[in-house]
Amino acid sequence: MRSLSVVSGLVSLRVRQAIFTFVSLFVFVLITSTCSSPRPTASPAPAQQLWGDMKAVVSVKELMRDFIDPASDYVFDAIGLRISMKGEVATSPKTDADWEKLRQGGVMLAEGAYLLKVPRPFAPDGDVNNSTGPDPAELSPTQIQAKLEADPVLWNAKVEALRNVGLEVLEIVKRKDANELWDAAGNLDQACESCHVAYWYPGEGALMKRLDQKLEDLYGAKGDRTKTPGADPK
Numbered sequence: 001m002r003s004l005s006v007v008s009g010l011v012s013l014r015v016r017q018a019i020f021t022f023v024s025l026f027v028f029v030l031i032t033s034t035c036s037s038p039r040p041t042a043s044p045a046p047a048q049q050l051w052g053d054m055k056a057v058v059s060v061k062e063l064m065r066d067f068i069d070p071a072s073d074y075v076f077d078a079i080g081l082r083i084s085m086k087g088e089v090a091t092s093p094k095t096d097a098d099w100e101k102l103r104q105g106g107v108m109l110a111e112g113a114y115l116l117k118v119p120r121p122f123a124p125d126g127d128v129n130n131s132t133g134p135d136p137a138e139l140s141p142t143q144i145q146a147k148l149e150a151d152p153v154l155w156n157a158k159v160e161a162l163r164n165v166g167l168e169v170l171e172i173v174k175r176k177d178a179n180e181l182w183d184a185a186g187n188l189d190q191a192c193e194s195c196h197v198a199y200w201y202p203g204e205g206a207l208m209k210r211l212d213q214k215l216e217d218l219y220g221a222k223g224d225r226t227k228t229p230g231a232d233p234k
């Protein structure tokens with residue numbers, strides 16, 4: 001009897017050990033699986049979501065005319081060269097009010113750029129741009145739309161580039177570094193033009209290259225077509 005109870009004691013010890021091992025293994029697996037792999041239900045990041053839908057009010061063309069273009073003038077108008085009897089005088093922001101205006105422009109550009117991510121028509125109904133006749137200067141809204149749909153990543157890159165100049169302006173305002181504004185105005189001009197050449201009047205890029213080549217052939221040097229920042233985009 002005694003030897004039997006020893007055997008049963010041994011058996012139950014084995015069983016208990018086995019149960020213990022099994023349970024600890026289970027706990028271990030549970031811990032590692034919850035720690036190492038993200039639970040599929042916890043995936044949406046709420047910070048990335050909008051509070052609600054965004055709806056466009058105007059076309060891209062009108063947004064340009066009534067928002068993006070006036071916003072850019074806060075930057076372009078902040079600096080410049082005035083020619084007077086005494087010679088050239090560079091103007092730049094000086095007073096707190098000057099810097100405040102520039103900050104407003106920076107905020108409008110940095111925030112406003114993302115309005116170009118909201119789907120909207122490119123031009124008002126019935127407006128086909130300067131896209132008819134021989135050798136049209138502009139693409140039609142339908143052609144622009146097709147270009148965007150073929151490569152939305154490029155459109156978004158142009159939007160981000162515009163936003164980045166807005167952020168650059170805000171940094172400059174923080175440091176009140178008027179000298180850097182010249183660079184920022186150049187970058188802004190570039191951000192506008194590079195999107196326009198890609199989507200609005202792609203023929204112009206090729207035309208300008210041909211013009212440069214002609215000037216180089218004629219005068220043996222690169223033609224000086226440097227644009228005044230803020231000049232009308234067309």
Ligand code: HEC
Nearest residue numbers: 061064065069072122123141158159162191192195199200
């Ligand atoms: C992401 C692309 C993009 C960027 C960046 C962009 N534009 Fe435009 N813009 C367009 C497109 C596309 C049109 C033409 C829309 C149409 O007419 O169908 C346009 C048209 C315009 C027009 C013509 C409006 C009219 O009434 O005819 C102006 C002015 C303009 N843009 C100014 C600017 C300025 C200034 C900037 C930079 C501060 C800028 N845009 C940046 C895409 C862009």
